[in-house]
Amino acid sequence: MSKIRIHHRTIYHYRYAVNLRPHRLMLRPRESPDLRLLSHEVSITPQAQVSWAIDVFGNAVATAVFSDMTNVLTVDSVALVDLTAAAWPVFAIAASALTFPFRYSDEEWTDLGALTARQYADPSQQLQRWAQGFVASNSTDTLSLLKDISAGVSSSISYQSREAEGTQTPTQTLDRGRGSCRDFAVLFAEAVRSLGFGARIVSGYLFNPDQILLGSQDQGSTHAWVEVFVPGAGWITFDPTNRSMGGANLIPVAVTRDIAQSVPVAGSFVGASDAFISMDVEVEVSA
Structure with missing residues (x-):
């Protein structure tokens, strides 16, 4: 049994303030007999209205809708899971x-x-x-x-x-x-x-x-x-x-x-064609 914390941060930098279009987020771990989701939180700057849905594959997908212009978008996902998958599984094949x-x-x-x-x-x-x-x-x-x-x-x-x-x-x-x-x-x-x-x-x-x-x-x-x-x-x-x-x-x-x-964070913006500077991703997985 392993309790594991996942911190996934995505930061978009823009040269000028832009209008963000709705962004699609796939960041919530999938539960199974081998994995129990203990907690999950998504924090977004600038503030966004977030709604959740289940897609055709059973994945949890969030949609973030923005109202404020910004030159930096930060999406922080923090999850705590209990992983119990066996190192040497045995399968009952038909x-x-x-x-x-x-x-x-x-x-x-x-x-x-x-x-x-x-x-x-x-x-x-x-x-x-x-x-x-x-x-x-x-x-x-x-x-x-x-x-x-x-x-x-x-x-x-x-x-x-x-x-x-x-x-x-x-x-x-x-x-x-x-x-x-x-x-x-x-x-x-x-x-x-x-x-x-x-x-x-x-x-x-x-x-x-x-x-x-x-x-x-x-x-x-x-x-x-x-x-x-x-x-x-x-x-x-x-x-x-x-x-x-x-x-x-x-x-x-x-x-x-x-x-x-299965892109973790996907979306677009309305603004100057040269507005986008860079995207930084930081992932930390720890017990």
Whole structure:
């Protein structure tokens, strides 16, 4: 059992005072059997009217509406969670899905829908061939296959921290041989989707108290990983950046079909085209 505090601060600097359009915030940790949200508070300067909603994926999304002009926008999110995920989880996979290939039930297939569809073009089948290379035979252990693909991402691709926004396509990551945790997650999700699995991208925080995990220079940081749906077991967590399985050290905030849907703070402003100066992000994850 670990009580973990997450402080996530985002600061936008503008050269002149601007009118802020509504901003979308995805900062509230997702509760699960492995994670209990003890408290969460969002503070915004300048003052904003904040309303909450649940999106199509079940994520808590806040909308901040502003009335005052400003040259600095600060969004502070402070959460306290109780994380109890096992370091070595055991999954009760349905007998019908123990080996790959298997078939989702009609209901599962309908509900998974777009989460089984690939989000990036692969005209030369480069990604398809790469993923298929992990399938040893027509009867492959399902969990071993998924673990092999996750490990294959980190063994084929060098981790490179990248503060710039955006994500590489899977083929760009394969060609370049390097990427951030976002690129690792997208590559893994698209690889397993190419084999018929339902997968969703997860964004949140990495708790790294011993500072031995990739994706964090300190005790924690924002992070991205993947969940794959396997009948019987449900959604299984894979962090290809660290070759890990299960939710230990991971604090989810949002699950989405596409990683672009899970930006922590998103919005725009009305003002001079050269008004924007910079955005600073500070994240502290501590016990």
